[in-house]
Amino acid sequence: MVLNVDVRKFNTKTIIINLFLLLGFALIGGEVIPSLIGASWRGFFCDDESIRYPYKADTITSANLVIYAYFVIIITVVATEWYFEDNSNSGTYIKLKVGRITIPPFLVRALIYIGYSQIGAACMYVVINLTKVTIGRLRPHFLDVCKPKDLVCSKNEYIINYQCTGDESLVLEARKSFFSGHSAISMYASTFAVLYLLSRIPRDLSIKSVLPILQTIVIVMGLMISFSRISDNMHHWSDVMVGIIVGVFFASYTCIIVAKMFNEPEAELLPFREQKADYVTVNSTKSTDQSTHTISTPENCEETCTNSPEPKQ
Template sequence: MSMTRKLSSRVAPVIRKISTMSFLKVMEPSLDPKVFNVNEVAVGVNLLLLYGFAAISVIIPTLLGVSQRGFFCDDDSIRYEYRTDTITAVQLMLYNLVLNAVTVLFVEYYRMQKIESSINNPRYRWRNSHLHALFVRLLTYFGYSQIGFVMNIALNVATKHVVGRLRPHFLDVCKLANDTCVTGDSHRYIIDYECTGAPELVLEARKSFYSGHSAVSLYCAVWSALYIQARLGTVLNNRIVVPITQTAMIMVGLGISFSRITDNKHHWSDVLVGVFIGIFIAAYTCVFWTDIFSNNSTEAEVQPLLLSPTPRTARVEWSTGEVERPNLVSPSSDSSVVSGSGGGQESEVLLPVPTSA
């Protein structure tokens, strides 16, 4: 029993130390409750985890190769002509990254200039330099968009290599060495065949399911639309601008998806599955992984980004046993209670200054 107590007394401090290690906290409070230090180690660890996972999810399926599937001789769905991409993969990535970045930049700039001009926003510091709150917000919300973006790419690459479905232009780029479909049963399933076409084109022609263009373009369009709804839709006194902008984004995403059918790159079912997966990951990212729909009121902007939200009913008890109500409205205000009204009754929400990410 004594050995157990000794072991527990030694292990417990180690666990507490690990749980509060500084490299896990992206934002660290300083002596000034309105100034937060950006932890460069935590930022580097997060970037390494995210993009390291992206690299691994691409490298491993590439090394394992693509599944070699056969085909039916009378399958007309793989006899279309080869066409070049209307939207290349590089153009797709650039477009979607720029779309997310520009959307975040415009929305946050508008909020700070038009809506939050009277709000005393937190200040951020990187080493000995102060960072503008707009810059921190841009990197924060753009980083949120990258989480689902990377997961989308990882799922798509893995699925394409495992399934190995033939693209509509497969036979055109394969150029069968011995066309065994000329004689015999036209409905035979051919598994033993040799392609004489360009190896890189033949390899790509085995990656039809599901459409990566559709998944990525719809993900970025829907994520941007949901982000606008969360950050701008609730504070902008206009019922037309937001829906029009959201619809335009989704229309462009659908246009990119449909081009994969007209380019003979994907079957319609590949595009349909890609669209649904892109929309699902965008919604899941916004609602669960990053929770961008919480704390979007102007009063909530006095709280620093990237810190875990404090329960609305939480109270902070200091060593004196008294309840302290921190000032969250402005430095000159004597009250730290955010009051709201609902159904004619006022309610108090006590939000202590958080100390961990």
């Protein structure tokens, strides 16, 4: 068994900067700016049946959606990394040191992938909220929550000047139909998990049906959340379809372009690590009759890290 363990110091400064940038970008672009802009005011045709559906409570609330998104990504990544580290006979692992605490290799790898998932999620969140307020499409239950005052109109007449008497918060949300945030977020999490599994589970896995079964389960859960938005009269079918496409796109972009999951087989590239940090590399080579250990420091790593000791015959 050949095991390479690379111990690196936790680069607190860089981690904080990246977190600050992501959170700031998501907060300003996804909350502050949309609130300042406000939802676009759109009129409607008197005979438009697509916005006359009754208002219904969410089957999947926003809180449920967030729980699902984090659950499917975190559980998938942590469980997979733990399993393959526990059952791996060889490989290279990175350990992070936070003070005197050393984080296990599988958890380091899991945190790397989870961190990548948050980059794509933050960018998508901004796109979702800015699009909603810019387009201002009316939800299927708009007239039910708006309750227009003294509305009298004839068939095919377009009404632009009207006054809603319903709950202001519900009316505001009823102007944000395009595109479905639930669909985008649920499919982002599902697609990220599917692509992650595809990149991490070995092709020579003895039970071939495991991977497609796991991927199908995750995709179906994402689709069911998306479709619930149609049955709840929260979105038109086209809103949901676009949301699904956006979620799949951002997840694919994050996995393939940002995280480079399929370009780096040994995905130990830690995006926020300190490039010139002190580290210790431990190379352990075991044979049936002898074990040899080499501990390398930055001063002598050039020689010992490139030439691992050969086991005696």
